[in-house]
Every structure is written in C-alpha cells, then in structure tokens.
Amino acid sequence: MKYLIAHQSLLRLARIKYQVMALISDVDIIESSTLTDAYNLAEHAEPSCVVISQELAEQAEFELLASLFGIMNIICIVLTTGKQTPRAHPLFPGIRMVPELDLEDAIRRTARLSQPAQNQTHPAGKSPTVAENYDHNRLILLGASTGGIDALLMVTQCFDHRCPPVLIVQHTGGSFAASLIRLLNAASPANVIAAADNMALSPGHMYLAPDDQAHLVVAAGRQRHLALRKNAPISGHRPSVDALFNSAIPQAPKVSAALLTGMGKDGAAGLTKLRHAGAHTIGQDRQTSVVYGMPRVAMEMGGVGAQLPIQEIGPALLKSCKVKQRV
CATH class of the missing domain: 3.40.50.2300 (Response regulator)
Structure with a gap:
C-alpha cells in the first residue's frame, strides 16, 4: 500500500x-x-x-x-x-x-x-464519437473559477475531434496550468493543449493559457488564431474570462460561450457584451454550481441566453454549433 x-x-x-x-x-x-x-x-x-x-x-x-x-x-x-x-x-x-x-x-x-489506484479517465479516450456536422468557423469559449475543474471535466467530455475550436479560462495558479491541461486532456476525447501566441485554431482542439503571465484571447482580426497578451490582471485574474470573452466580440455571431461556477464576477460583463453582439450564451444554474457567483452576476446583467445544469451545457454548446440544414 x-x-x-x-x-x-x-x-x-x-x-x-x-x-x-x-x-x-x-x-x-x-x-x-x-x-x-x-x-x-x-x-x-x-x-x-x-x-x-x-x-x-x-x-x-x-x-x-x-x-x-x-x-x-x-x-x-x-x-x-x-x-x-x-x-x-x-x-x-x-x-x-x-x-x-x-x-x-x-x-x-x-x-x-484502500484499493490500488486506477486511472478512471474518460472511457472514450481519444476515439471518435458519433459523427456530427459542425460549423468549424464557430468558436466555443468557456470560463470558470471555484468548482470549475469538475465542471469543465463534465462539459469537455462531450467534445471530440470534430468539435469547433474551444478556448478555456479557468482560474488556476500558474504553476498548475500544465497539470490542469493534462487532466482535461486525459478526460476528453478532444486534444487539450497549452496555447501559444499566434497559434492557429483547429477543430477538435481545446486551448488553455500555459501559465498566469498572459491573457488568452482571440487574435484581433484573425478568427482562426489565438493570442497571449501580457496585460495587467483583470478583476485580479490573469488569464481573465472577461479578457477572453471581450476579445471575441467582433466575431460574436460565430461564438458560443458558457460561464460556469465561480466566485466573483469575472466573465459576467464579457458574456453580456457577447450576447448583445449576437453570440449564443449559457450560464450554469444555481443548483449545480459550487459557487453561484460569476453566472449569477451574468444572469443579473442580462448576459445569459440559457441557464442550464452542468450536465446539459456541453451538449447545448455543440448543438448551437451544428451546421444548419437547408430546407
């Protein structure tokens, strides 16, 4: 033992x-x-x-x-x-x-x-799931804080190698960013990687900031690229959810964004601006949030298009990214 x-x-x-x-x-x-x-x-x-x-x-x-x-x-x-x-x-x-x-x-x-420890990561591994026809010009954005790691594990297990690019900000100390990336990568069929400045965005990939030295954002004028910006913390956070959400406002009609459990208000203003600009927005509900802070503020500001329990958020994001069938 x-x-x-x-x-x-x-x-x-x-x-x-x-x-x-x-x-x-x-x-x-x-x-x-x-x-x-x-x-x-x-x-x-x-x-x-x-x-x-x-x-x-x-x-x-x-x-x-x-x-x-x-x-x-x-x-x-x-x-x-x-x-x-x-x-x-x-x-x-x-x-x-x-x-x-x-x-x-x-x-x-x-x-x-005690039993011998066994890795119980997502049983699907990296194998493909049922084929879906997604619009890869869309972007999925996720923001979370307290309680967010389990929430992200729940949401991202729905994403596979066909999903649109996903950008994630989770309030985690910089020295743990690599550990969080490994944890999510083991649990999701999609590929989870550390972002690099000017990196091209690809389907089936999820991107997180590599540390707490820069904000993860959508590159200005370049829908298929991300950027790392070494600006001051926002609401005490770097990377900040608001920095990510605000950077995607010019592309809002092609964005699906969700604000998950967390303390404070980071991401609430950005989600509201995204919704007003035409994005599909989701907030985690009170019942499934460890801390109903960030999504509550976004709800009060009018930034939440749909309020859902955590187990429904992944499928809802993917549904919003499906290619619309012509009648």
Whole structure:
C-alpha cells in the first residue's frame, strides 16, 4: 500500500509518517511539503491514500488535486487542527476532514478501504464519437473559477475531434496550468493543449493559457488564431474570462460561450457584451454550481441566453454549433 503525506511542516510530516508506519505493515510512504509536488506525486506515483494538511488544502489550487483524486480513486484525508468531529469537506464531499487526534482511526479505516489506484479517465479516450456536422468557423469559449475543474471535466467530455475550436479560462495558479491541461486532456476525447501566441485554431482542439503571465484571447482580426497578451490582471485574474470573452466580440455571431461556477464576477460583463453582439450564451444554474457567483452576476446583467445544469451545457454548446440544414 502506498501513502502520500503532504505537510508544510517537516516535523509534523515526520510525525504523521511514523503514525502510518506504526499502524500499517508493508507501507510505502512518499512525502511532499508543497501542493505542486503533492499533485505531481499523486499523478505519477498513484498512491492509495493521501494525508494532507489543512493549510495546504485551503490553497485555491487544491481543487485541482481534489478532481485528480476523484478520477484516480485516491482516498484523501485533510488533517485539521482543533477538536472537531470528522466531516466531509464543504466543497468536495468525497474528501474527509479529520482532526489530528483522530488520525489513527482514520488510517485504520482507509487501510481497510484502500484499493490500488486506477486511472478512471474518460472511457472514450481519444476515439471518435458519433459523427456530427459542425460549423468549424464557430468558436466555443468557456470560463470558470471555484468548482470549475469538475465542471469543465463534465462539459469537455462531450467534445471530440470534430468539435469547433474551444478556448478555456479557468482560474488556476500558474504553476498548475500544465497539470490542469493534462487532466482535461486525459478526460476528453478532444486534444487539450497549452496555447501559444499566434497559434492557429483547429477543430477538435481545446486551448488553455500555459501559465498566469498572459491573457488568452482571440487574435484581433484573425478568427482562426489565438493570442497571449501580457496585460495587467483583470478583476485580479490573469488569464481573465472577461479578457477572453471581450476579445471575441467582433466575431460574436460565430461564438458560443458558457460561464460556469465561480466566485466573483469575472466573465459576467464579457458574456453580456457577447450576447448583445449576437453570440449564443449559457450560464450554469444555481443548483449545480459550487459557487453561484460569476453566472449569477451574468444572469443579473442580462448576459445569459440559457441557464442550464452542468450536465446539459456541453451538449447545448455543440448543438448551437451544428451546421444548419437547408430546407
């Protein structure tokens, strides 16, 4: 059995390691003191269980790890301070939050439950799905923040090698951009790649900014190209959803855009402008949003043409991009 222990304190990490070794025979323990290393080790070493400190789990990028754990069937324990009773994580119900005093009981339970980690990525892999006739002059734009990784996994599993080009902005720390791209690429039949300045847009491809040093935008006057713009953050974000949406306004009649779960208002103004310019716009509904912030503001501004649960957004975007049959 393999355990990953992630803690910013090397002293407490050693203490947890000793507890695990005392309770489980024949255990292989790998260690990390940062969230970035924890993600890389979990992705490549495939532990049965991860024990991670509350301090690391409170970082925004932990959402990416939580999604990876779900896909790879990895048990996760968030080690908390204080004397609370063990409980489900408020944003990720499959993850348990356990006080340090109750760690030994949690380890015993996970030792009984743990199975060898198996990659459970999208079963379709990169194989084609049922043929659809899409207008490849169209663009699909997606924006998301808190809760957005699982939402993007749900939406993008509908896209295959025939879909129009897709540009995505997810609020994720720059050091995790490559990990997010790998995660989405493993889960979707389409090809998910890091964007490069002046890159041509191709059907069956999804593009994300490679880091947080530039905004991902549609190149001005060039419908089939993207651009990376090293401008200042917008609403505290770079890349920003508003930067992406605003850049596509000149091509709005050929755009289908969706604003997914997230805190704040990034993307709401851009989605509204896109709709007024003729784009097909969608907002995620309250019931399926982890945080009904960005899509709520867009709804209030009049930017949402259709409000849908997350499981319906991918098919709806593709439907809007189908070639219209002549009667």
